[in-house]
Amino acid sequence: MKKGVLIAGTTLATLLLSTGTLLAAGEEVYQIQQGFKLLPAIIFLALLFVYVGVGFISKVSSTSGYWVAGQGIGKFGNGAAIAADWMSAASFMGVAGLLYLKGWFGLGYIIGWTGGYVLLLTLLAAQIRRFGKYTIPEFLGDRYDCHAVRLIAAAVTVIIAITYATAQFKGIGLICGWIFGMDYTASVFFAAGVTLAYLLISGMAGVTRNQQIQYVVLISAFLIPLWILIRKAGGIGILPQLEYGSILSGLMDGKVASGQLSGAELENVRRAYLPWGEGTLYQFLALTFTLMVGTAGLPHIMIRFYTVKNEDVARKSVLWGLFFIGLLYWSSPVYAAMGKFWNPLGGKAVADVIILSAPEKAGMGIAYIGYLAAGAMAAGLSTVAGLLIAGSSALAHDWYATVFKPNCNDRQALFVGRVCTAVLCIIVIIAALNPPALIAQIVAMAFAIAGNTIFPAVVLAVWYSRANKYGALAGMVWGLGMTLLAMAGWIAKVPMFEAEGILPATSSALVVCPLAFLINIVVSNLTQDRVTPESATKMDNILRKLHRMPAAVEEPPAGMSKLNP
Amino acid sequence: MAPKNRLQVNFFNPSTPGMKKEVGIAATILIIWALLSFGIPALIFLAGLGDPTGLGESFLTRARFLGFPLHYWLIAQGCTIGYILLCKLYCVLWDKKITKG
Numbered sequence A: 001m002k003k004g005v006l007i008a009g010t011t012l013a014t015l016l017l018s019t020g021t022l023l024a025a026g027e028e029v030y031q032i033q034q035g036f037k038l039l040p041a042i043i044f045l046a047l048l049f050v051y052v053g054v055g056f057i058s059k060v061s062s063t064s065g066y067w068v069a070g071q072g073i074g075k076f077g078n079g080a081a082i083a084a085d086w087m088s089a090a091s092f093m094g095v096a097g098l099l100y101l102k103g104w105f106g107l108g109y110i111i112g113w114t115g116g117y118v119l120l121l122t123l124l125a126a127q128i129r130r131f132g133k134y135t136i137p138e139f140l141g142d143r144y145d146c147h148a149v150r151l152i153a154a155a156v157t158v159i160i161a162i163t164y165a166t167a168q169f170k171g172i173g174l175i176c177g178w179i180f181g182m183d184y185t186a187s188v189f190f191a192a193g194v195t196l197a198y199l200l201i202s203g204m205a206g207v208t209r210n211q212q213i214q215y216v217v218l219i220s221a222f223l224i225p226l227w228i229l230i231r232k233a234g235g236i237g238i239l240p241q242l243e244y245g246s247i248l249s250g251l252m253d254g255k256v257a258s259g260q261l262s263g264a265e266l267e268n269v270r271r272a273y274l275p276w277g278e279g280t281l282y283q284f285l286a287l288t289f290t291l292m293v294g295t296a297g298l299p300h301i302m303i304r305f306y307t308v309k310n311e312d313v314a315r316k317s318v319l320w321g322l323f324f325i326g327l328l329y330w331s332s333p334v335y336a337a338m339g340k341f342w343n344p345l346g347g348k349a350v351a352d353v354i355i356l357s358a359p360e361k362a363g364m365g366i367a368y369i370g371y372l373a374a375g376a377m378a379a380g381l382s383t384v385a386g387l388l389i390a391g392s393s394a395l396a397h398d399w400y401a402t403v404f405k406p407n408c409n410d411r412q413a414l415f416v417g418r419v420c421t422a423v424l425c426i427i428v429i430i431a432a433l434n435p436p437a438l439i440a441q442i443v444a445m446a447f448a449i450a451g452n453t454i455f456p457a458v459v460l461a462v463w464y465s466r467a468n469k470y471g472a473l474a475g476m477v478w479g480l481g482m483t484l485l486a487m488a489g490w491i492a493k494v495p496m497f498e499a500e501g502i503l504p505a506t507s508s509a510l511v512v513c514p515l516a517f518l519i520n521i522v523v524s525n526l527t528q529d530r531v532t533p534e535s536a537t538k539m540d541n542i543l544r545k546l547h548r549m550p551a552a553v554e555e556p557p558a559g560m561s562k563l564n565p
Numbered sequence B: 001m002a003p004k005n006r007l008q009v010n011f012f013n014p015s016t017p018g019m020k021k022e023v024g025i026a027a028t029i030l031i032i033w034a035l036l037s038f039g040i041p042a043l044i045f046l047a048g049l050g051d052p053t054g055l056g057e058s059f060l061t062r063a064r065f066l067g068f069p070l071h072y073w074l075i076a077q078g079c080t081i082g083y084i085l086l087c088k089l090y091c092v093l094w095d096k097k098i099t100k101g
Helices: A002-024 A038-057 A063-071 A075-086 A089-131 A136-143 A147-180 A184-232 A240-252 A263-273 A281-297 A299-307 A311-342 A348-352 A365-404 A410-433 A437-463 A469-491 A509-526 A533-546 B017-050 B070-100
Strands: none
Touching: A038 A147, A038 A184, A038 A365, A075 A184, A075 A299, A075 A311, A075 A365, A089 A136, A089 A147, A089 A263, A089 A281, A089 A299, A089 A311, A089 A348, A089 A365, A089 A437, A089 A533, A089 B017, A089 B070, A136 A147, A136 A299, A136 A365, A136 A437, A136 A533, A147 A184, A147 A299, A147 A365, A147 A410, A147 A437, A147 A469, A184 A240, A184 A311, A184 A365, A184 A410, A240 A263, A240 A311, A240 B070, A281 A299, A281 A437, A281 A509, A281 B017, A299 A311, A299 A365, A299 A437, A311 B070, A365 A410, A437 A469, A437 A509, A469 A509, B017 B070
């Protein structure tokens, strides 16, 4: 009953607000064509109805259904969900632009964001599944038998969720505004209403099913223009991901659409594609390493392994997830290279619209642009949904149901979960409406935060039995502290923390992460005697479970038993 | 408490036969992963040391593979395809050595 009121209330409120501001709209905010576009709007709305409808069909009534989709998702499905979760509006729109600006150096983002999955698979995926509970803070809190560790992990999860989701909402708002001719405020409320509706109705099961549909929409929208573009650029049009190689080689010799470049222009293009034209080896490795450990440490990605049937599916879904992600990352450089081919010397303005302008360049018409926008919207929505689930589970499950009120029943926990999802969403809406300049910087930092704080704690939790709560606390405080220090230094323009510095803020993990491991190990060894026998037994029981060792004593930690169905 | 009675888990010193197998597979994959992730950029760096402009031009940037400049292909597709194959290899090794063995 409460649930229904909550859903109806929040959805109605956001939708009303969006129509209210719609009437007041009329400012010229967008550079691309103004006004309501019928065909794109129909395509777009149809897909939204599918998302919400799927959410409604797969609605849930239990806590485990809300958080981890009842643990019944298969390897293709979970793989597609991992990929959709992963590919944000930023991946969809931004990576090609990055590659356009940074040339070879920009490839560091691609290997960083794919290589991280190998770490995740080999070190964590199966073990996290064997633990079999709901959230990453819960895993850390139980393994180290310490509420402080749990709360730090929950706080980090929430920080990442809010900032990351805010960036997504900005992108979604722009797309809605473009299709419906609403102003930015109205479109943020509209997008939030849709996201909230299906999140609250369906929980993780609906989100996961939607993410599979959203993956198909976003990847097809992204890939189709490539075949037309490559033909226009002189290719055969069979496999653009291989054919752009010769265009790229031509670029290095100064061959572009308008003819032959020479002099300074040639140098400019050549420089971008030579290895160290845009950054040094250290900067490249620091960037890739940070993105890798960050990817492996992002709570909303790790939480995916709880949603599968068993650890075998957990492993195979990483394989499929990575393949699905690869499809996008093999194609982004094609857009970048074609951008260079037609406009070799464009700056950030060209880079920003490289994807949205592609269908126009290919002459594909307004309907296709609607589909592309729906794809970008799908990318943004699915990521926001995954983030909000991870963030609100950290609040509702790890804070409320574990620390604050361990005796609450399943229904209360589920209700608080929905309230937290709504509250987080409202915070994100407020942040997206009036984005503080800081947000962009924190988003860029999300990988450093996850890689320096969560990743070392989780890996040692699984693979080092002597690691205890003191070590974990010391390591996590170090990781989080150094990341925040580097961010503050970056904002204050301290040379050491800027892109060319010794410890670039957004690539700090090459230095900070290994030290976080070391601190955890050293402090844990120094404090072995301070661990109480009860605590040691609890930790051992969890380790037995993680490594499938015999003689595990089936004794769930205090306060958890109610959640085991 | 007596530390001796506690469970031993250490990635570099696995204590049970099951864990030894798991660690063996993971370590194999991680070594290849490190070679791909850090070895290839290092190779491009070493090859490019001879370039006086410091941009790293070398035989790797002059060579062509499938039409691509080799240094570009190695990172853009070589590494990413490599990662996917590594994940596949991990699943295959696991099925062979742990699920069946």
